[in-house]
Amino acid sequence: MAAASQPFHLMLKPAGPDCNLACEYCYYRPKAAWFPGRTPRMDHVTLERVTAAYLEAHPGPEVTFGWQGGEPLLMGVEFFRQAIALQRRYARPGQRIANTLQTNGALLNDEWAAFLAEQGFLVGLSIDGPPHLHDRYRRDAGGQPSYQRAVAGLRALQRHGVEHNALVTVNRGNAARPLEVYQHLLDLGLRHLQFIPVVERRRPGERKVAAYSVRPEALGEFLCSIFDHWARRHVGQVHVQLFECALGAWLGAPPSLCTFAPSCGLALVVEHNGDLYPCDHFVEPDLRLGRIEPGGLAALVESPRQRDFGRAKAQLSEQCRSCQALSLCWGDCPKHRLRSGADGRPISYLCPAYRRFFAHSAPVLKAMADEIRAGRPAARVMEVLRGEG
Numbered sequence: 001m002a003a004a005s006q007p008f009h010l011m012l013k014p015a016g017p018d019c020n021l022a023c024e025y026c027y028y029r030p031k032a033a034w035f036p037g038r039t040p041r042m043d044h045v046t047l048e049r050v051t052a053a054y055l056e057a058h059p060g061p062e063v064t065f066g067w068q069g070g071e072p073l074l075m076g077v078e079f080f081r082q083a084i085a086l087q088r089r090y091a092r093p094g095q096r097i098a099n100t101l102q103t104n105g106a107l108l109n110d111e112w113a114a115f116l117a118e119q120g121f122l123v124g125l126s127i128d129g130p131p132h133l134h135d136r137y138r139r140d141a142g143g144q145p146s147y148q149r150a151v152a153g154l155r156a157l158q159r160h161g162v163e164h165n166a167l168v169t170v171n172r173g174n175a176a177r178p179l180e181v182y183q184h185l186l187d188l189g190l191r192h193l194q195f196i197p198v199v200e201r202r203r204p205g206e207r208k209v210a211a212y213s214v215r216p217e218a219l220g221e222f223l224c225s226i227f228d229h230w231a232r233r234h235v236g237q238v239h240v241q242l243f244e245c246a247l248g249a250w251l252g253a254p255p256s257l258c259t260f261a262p263s264c265g266l267a268l269v270v271e272h273n274g275d276l277y278p279c280d281h282f283v284e285p286d287l288r289l290g291r292i293e294p295g296g297l298a299a300l301v302e303s304p305r306q307r308d309f310g311r312a313k314a315q316l317s318e319q320c321r322s323c324q325a326l327s328l329c330w331g332d333c334p335k336h337r338l339r340s341g342a343d344g345r346p347i348s349y350l351c352p353a354y355r356r357f358f359a360h361s362a363p364v365l366k367a368m369a370d371e372i373r374a375g376r377p378a379a380r381v382m383e384v385l386r387g388e389g
Helices: 029-034 044-057 077-090 110-118 131-137 147-159 178-187 216-233 241-250 297-301 304-312 351-373 378-385
Strands: 009-012 062-067 096-103 122-126 163-170 192-197 267-270 275-277
Touching (some): 044 077, 044 297, 062 077, 077 110, 122 147, 147 163, 163 178, 178 216, 216 351, 241 351
Parallel strands (some): 009 267, 062 096, 096 122, 122 163, 163 192
Antiparallel strands (some): 267 275
């Protein structure tokens, strides 16, 4: 099998779980224990093998290489120069290649930003709000705060015109200050925002969450507060991933977030050694799909084991199946299913948050969808939302 039957996405972790920070809530850094006595780094042979296999196996006209970690910038600029050269070498005729990169920003400088701009990277910057909120959990191994380094990195991106967005974790520390977080991001010049809830188990196998995890009620309030502010002031000017995903659902578009899709299994992870895993949140030894090799990636992506993994998301409790938010949420990410419904099936820990947000936003999103279907511009949509139309 050369090409898969449908498009899929690879998230590549060239430095594995290695990172220059030691964020308290990081779910990936503990995986460093898998590589005792050595620093995980993707070598050139593995990079070439993975690149060739991905471009061969992907059936679509556009292929995105998503670089994450850990901290991918630990690999250095030269590694990514090699990556771009290999992408050009192995791209099939007509294939378009995009690169995205998620970073904590601490290593960004003018050299990095110039390279990222030249190669057209989309860069996600991790930032949790103003210093007193960001630095609560985002510190280095020596306990030093990281906010100023992240903002210095952001300024380098902005100086060089690199396309960028903000990845904001919503945690126990910042969830109570939604508008403070939102306004601070806007003050930094950020206009594309992702809000990602922190939900991590206290210990492996437990259903109790760690102390830094966001409370569902707090997440619901956080999303509703920002949504109301955004809907009255910033539609068409500030792009909030979750809000636009929900609007897309009202317009009949497929979910742009796998979290809210009916099934999953098409966003896989490649560790630094070329091992393939089903999902970023399910990188575990017993879930390893195999080693990526040219000619064999499509078979791993479409293996019965991976197909079963993807279909398992649709195994919903009766509470989910009867919920009015079903077509918007689809039971949330399986990683978050830490509670039990009345029928004993697992449901999302964040269920109260999403039930509240989707119900609260429904009248506005429906009005927006109606205006968009009528072909009216964003300014007109905002007039309707303010009650002026």
